[in-house]
Amino acid sequence: MVSELINANPIVYEKKERRARSAPIAVEEYAVEPIDQQEVFDHVRDIKDPEHPYSLEELKVITEDAIEVDDQQSYVRITFTPTVEHCSMATIIGLCLRVKLLRSLPSRYKVDIRVAPGSHASESAVNKQLNDKERVAAALENPNLVDMVDECLAPSYD
Amino acid sequence: MELYEGACELKLLQTLEGHTDRVWSLVWNPATGTAETPLVFASCSGDKTVRIWEQNPSPSSSSSSHSSWNCKAVLEDTHTRTVRSCSWSPSGKLLAVASFDATTSIWENVGGDFECVSTLEGHENEVKSVSWNASGTLLATCGRDKSVWIWEAQPGNEFECVSVLQGHSQDVKMVLWHPTLDVLFSCSYDNTVKVWADDDDDWQCVQTLGEPNNGHSSTVWALSFNKTGDKMVTCSDDLTLKIWEMDSTSMQSADGYAPWRHLCTITGYHDRTIFSVHWSSEGIIASGAADDAIRFFVEDKDGLVDGPSYKLLLKEEKAHGMDINSVQWSPGEKRLLASASDDGTIKIWELASLCTGNGY
Amino acid sequence: MAEPSQLSHLIESFVDSSRSPTQQVREMQMYLTTTDNIIRARGILLLAEVLTCLATKPLDNATLHSLIGFFTDRLADWKALRGALVGCLALMRRKSSAGVVTSTDAKAVAESFLQNLQVQSLGQHDRKLCFELLECLLEHYPNTVTPMGDELIYGICEAVDSEKDPQCLMLTFHIVEVLVQLFPDTSGPFASFAGDLFEILSCYFPIHFTHPRGEDLGIKRDDLSRALMLAFSSTPLFEPFAIPLLLEKLSSSLPSAKLDSLKYLSSCTSNYGPERMAKHARAIWLSIKDALYTSLQEPTLSFTSESLDGLVFQENEIAKEALTLLQQVIMQNNGLFLSLIVEDEDINIILNAVPSYESYNDIPLQGKLKLFAAGCILSISTKTSVACCNMIFESFFPRLMEILGLSEKNLSGDHSPKDNYLISKRLNFGALYLSVELLAACRDLIAGSTQIACKSVSTYETSYCMLHSFSNLLTKAFCSTLVTSHHDADIYFGVKGLQILATFPGDVSPVPISEFENILITFMSIITVNFKKTLLWRLTLKALMNIGSFIDRNNESEKILIYMRIVVEKIVSLVSLDDVTMPFPLKLEAISGIGTSGLNYMLHIIQGFEEAIFANLSEIYVHGNLKSAKITIWLLECYSNKLLPWIHENGVFEEVLLRFPINIWKQIESCVDFSVPEKELLDAMMTAMKHAVAFCSEESQNEIIQKAYNVLSSSTSFPLKESMALTIPFQLEGLQLTQKMDNLSCRDEWILSLFASVVIAVRPQTHIPNVKVILNLFITTLLKGHVPAAQALGSIVNKFGKSSTGSEISSDCTLEEALDIIFQLKLWTHQDNGALLRCSVTGSEMGHTDLCQAVVNNKLPQILAITGLSWIGKGLLLRGHDKVKDVTMIFLECLLSNGNALPLSQHSLENSCEQDLHASVMKSAADAFRILMSDSEVCLNRKFHAIIRPLYKQRFFSTMMPILRPLIMKSDSLLSRSMLYGAFAHIISETPLVAVLGEAKKLIPILLDCLFMLNKDAQDKDILYSLLLVLSGILTDKDGQEAVVDNAHLVINCLTGLIAYPHMMLVRETAIQCLVAMSELPHARIYPMRIQVLQAISKALDDSRRAVRQEAVRCRQAWASIASRSLHF
């Protein structure tokens, strides 16, 4: 664990208020609502930053249009932007994203997670690690990491 | 007679359920599949267990498609974390099991049931692969600590550390002994394949197959040799398969070690990471990837004009519901293939050729 | 010596004993004087308590004297103080009837108190007693203590200084309040202490209540604040100290402080008097202004019809207080304050700024706030008094008119050119707003003054004259904005302005009648023409309603007449056939709106309404003009949902309520070729009929039903001869009947249905003529599938023979007889076509093929009979009649009767169709339970005077379950089993959860089977859902969860099955929610199931519907947390 904060005082942004969905009654019984950008965003927006009491959304680590979804191809790509260039938390954040999606998306989905180009010093390294499922699997057997992740994924206060 | 495209089909014989988490890898017992001994293979999983599966000998007909498989034994309560891979000793008596809990356990088949006879400790953390050499005297392990360990089997299931090989700059995904020579191959997250050979007990990296020599541009996940051992195929996160050839001509005088050179690259077929590749005794390369598909390649004899090339023989879309982690050809004459997946299942396939007779 | 616990007993004994206190004292001698502090203390306390209990026992002066003397000097004995205090209090509080302490003794007490007691050094309770004693002294012996002057005041100051305890504080504040009243003169001894005393008080302002919520002292912050306020404003002597303090606190940022300061200032102002306050006037004015500006946020100006008569800043406390204070001070010293206001810079600045912004949206936020603040100030000050009104008008009104472009010169001579100029010109918003505020204020003032019957606002008041001279122009101006402007704000205030102009109380209204007319006309034209401009339309309607109710309240006969002529007439004419430009629903909204704003209007409107209805009806059946059908339906709905209820609430107008039904009957009677095929129309008519009848009194109902009966008997094909009352001949009649019924003429159907409606809606006491015949009629018709008949039967049996007093009223037939008739019919039906009684008596053993044929042919009536029976059963069930058991038994028999028993294997075709029919019979029997249990809108509810026994659902539930459960258990036929499940589902899903919870443990297994069974057929999805809701109700209840624990695995199996339910998204969603609830069970129980659940959930993650997926994610989280950390499955 890092003893002191990597980014002591990040900029906090307004939350984008949740767009109300049309009430399910309105929809025809057998209608199909494909998984879309907003739905995936709703899965990850409230993930807490590992070292701040703010959500990834509030820190603009995640934005809705940084999420690509193709329900037909069962494919999701999330591009997140660490708060600072050398954020050692980047992998943890990425891990949280992956775990949250693993828990929230149908198993048919393929998920790619990467840091926004140019947003991190060791960009490619981080991306490679986040998309090596063997290392992710190993990470999720590491109690310290799992606690850290669950901390971040804990349902938010509001 | 040659196999050619469309001349064969892949039949799903059975789907084996039992693991309660993703299945990482499986390996056939090399000493089975003969007339008297039914086929056996071991599978290992994120559920921390190894399962031993055996084919019911089907008295009715010789065609294996009628025979079913069931779980003979479950090796559990030994490893505290994911069991990543395992390897049968050539005799088929011993099974070495590598786990993320940093240990490698050795199991002995005592009249059908398996007991853990030894545990190898030495890796700092996750052990990711284990492999017996052809003679069954040496065992190699590798892991996240970037090191490759070579152990020598002593009488009484004692294992002695022969050497600890440092060379890879990242965690080592797989180790595999050459089918005939005591030469060890390891592939790694650092995008390279390293070749290890010894001169009296002193193991050295004798060759590194990396990007400079047409190697892979991302993690190399697995490798496999053809029957004779003069060719090797590797698969990678860079979505390619690469064929390598032992260059006997430029034999390095001293230790009689022949270097390997890149023969050709099979690219443009997979669109997600290729986790597993296996070369059948009759020359069919099977590959399993994160795109849930199994593909088969054979050498393209016609296109010899510009060097040897390989062509897609067959492709099985959605072979599994999720990533495919391991594909393995069975020993014996039947063209049986087993595949293991994140969806927790193992599937037994038969590659049946539509034309009369089967190759070779 | 007695322990405190025993003390009370002792006291009892003492009190009971008839011994005089003197004796007691003598007996207790040693206790009272012993040197042992504890014993002495208890002794004295005991005596004191005794005296408290003897408050009413007469005592002679000597005794009193000695006692008070004793306690008085005991005040010095601080170790025994409690007793002394209690004693003193007991004696001082005595009523004169029982003998009271003399003033000399009181003086002694006071002196002893002042010299001996260090109040603040005592415990909370003792302090409280001290203060009570002081309070008592001040209140009961003012003349005794007043002479003590300085000494007393000083002592009190000392005693109350830095008190903290809320209860004590309440007392201290009051003490101060009383105290200062003892020394009214400003030169007296008190004057010198005023400063100190106030200083003691001042540190409590503003009250900051820090007491822990835990201990409830029965005292709230407001109580303290109020008490302190009284103390503050108790004497003008505080003025020099209080006012500055309050003004200072007013400027603080703490809202509560602001609020209190304003309140206190108001109260002080009234008590300190004008001359003392005068010097603070400017300061107060400034701080009021400040408070207003700062407190006003973005005004929640909702330009909606609702807010038309409401103030804009209703919710803003501070603003409200500030304005009340303003009114307060102006009332006290209007000359001074008005001049302040009139000359105030800000206000003038605001006014000068007004012309620079044309429309509301141009004004910047700050500007708006200031504008509204000014509006409030002006309107308040205008309201305060006539004089103020005049002054404000003089100083502001002309300017506003100027800005509005209504300058004096426009007044002279003809406006005709000016009019055009006016119409063309757009009104300035600010001016518009302010002038409307002024008008409103002036209106309120006048209205208020007229209400207190003093014609203070006479025609020669300046304000009045101004208004009078401008009213015409204003009206024009406002009207013009309504047509020209497209800004909500303008429209809003335009309408409001007109409304105000129109609502000046008649006799003193500056607005001539002619203008009043113009206004109404303008509004009406808007109503009839501009219905596309929603806001304008709604506002106008609302304004019209307000005007209507206003003049109705002040019954200004002249205006009412005009209103009637211009508004009501017109409105009524709207619903007449010809005009089609305006959407009908709007017409109805307008008409019901106007109607509900005054009785006269409503009566008039109802009339027109009914005429319209009849006109349309005849339009339909005479000219077969079906497009009027829709209109009629609208009219009827509006009539029964809006008009009738209003009429009913506002004093029953029997004749009105009565008229409609009677007329309907008359009309139907009158025209023989009455034929209106529209089913929908009939329903609407029935609803209207029911409501109308339901509201009627017993007598009118009798009248109606008699009329209806006559129509029924005279002019229908139904033969209703007395002779039929008996069953046997009726059989034959019945048979003939059945033939006739097959081609029931449209008219007859109407008559029958409407008659049924009447019967459904009547009160229990109402007399139904010739019941037996009616019964038979209904029975036969229901067998032809006429549901209203069945419902009517249900209502009859429900209300039968229940007079208001509950005693049987004499009728030509008792309930029992009626029931007999009904159930005889069963018999008769049976002989006629086999099935039903076979069901009801001897299960299924219909041996003969021909009989079976008969059954086949007569299945349909059987189904109808069951439906009918279920309504009858409902009637019985509601009133808690035992017979309902028999009914349900019949249903159960039907459910159990096994179709397979029919030996028709030879011609399988008939057999199969027979099977289907048989199944559908069972189905209807199962559905019967839904009818029994579910609340109905159309009949058998409170609205229609049904007799409803409390908890009847629970009762039915608990009687049925023991019967149903074994039946289900041992039923072998799959069909009847599934039907039984259906019945079970209907019952349990309608039963209040509490009842179900009690039985939960027993019910769960069967409930699960039921769910499993319903899961099969898509048709059962609704009932499946409501049953699942019961389950989730159980699971989300603490006890329920305990009941489930043992069957956890079954529940989970069932739920995981339902997760994939294809036919209803809500089912899947609820099932998952249930699983979430399950995850709260003891983990030991559910851990083994986790893999199964997680697998099922992982499939739900891929559900086609978003809502389900979201629940699935939640559920997965819940179960993953108890499951292993594995990410898969």
Next chain:
Amino acid sequence: MEETEDMFESSLNLEEIHFKEGYAEGYGHGLDQGKEEGQQVGLKVGFEAGEELGFYRGCIIVWNSVIQVDPTRFSDRVQKMIKQMDELVAKYPVMDPENESIQEVMDGLRLKFRAVCATLNVKLEYIGYPKTAQDSEF
């Protein structure tokens, strides 16, 4: 002429002089500070290296004495590895911290040590051993 220059020189070069003085002062100060810190670091690093080296040395001595008691106790390979360790320890340039072979030797030692432990199946570990895997890495 020269005199006039002389007399003004001092005032002309005033800035430069002050700069030089300041520089010299700072430099000297920095030197002392640097030495001070360097010494601290050196002590620390030296101590660590020494400690680890000592630890291995200790193990080697124990094992060797075992071998003297019972030469067959350890396999030849193990004995060989112990010997190699011995050589490495000896080879470690204790007196020459600048020597670039330091890291290489230390790594070799660690490797051999782990190999020996693994073979002997003993759970020996140098406490100060720099673990590669931190908790938050994977």
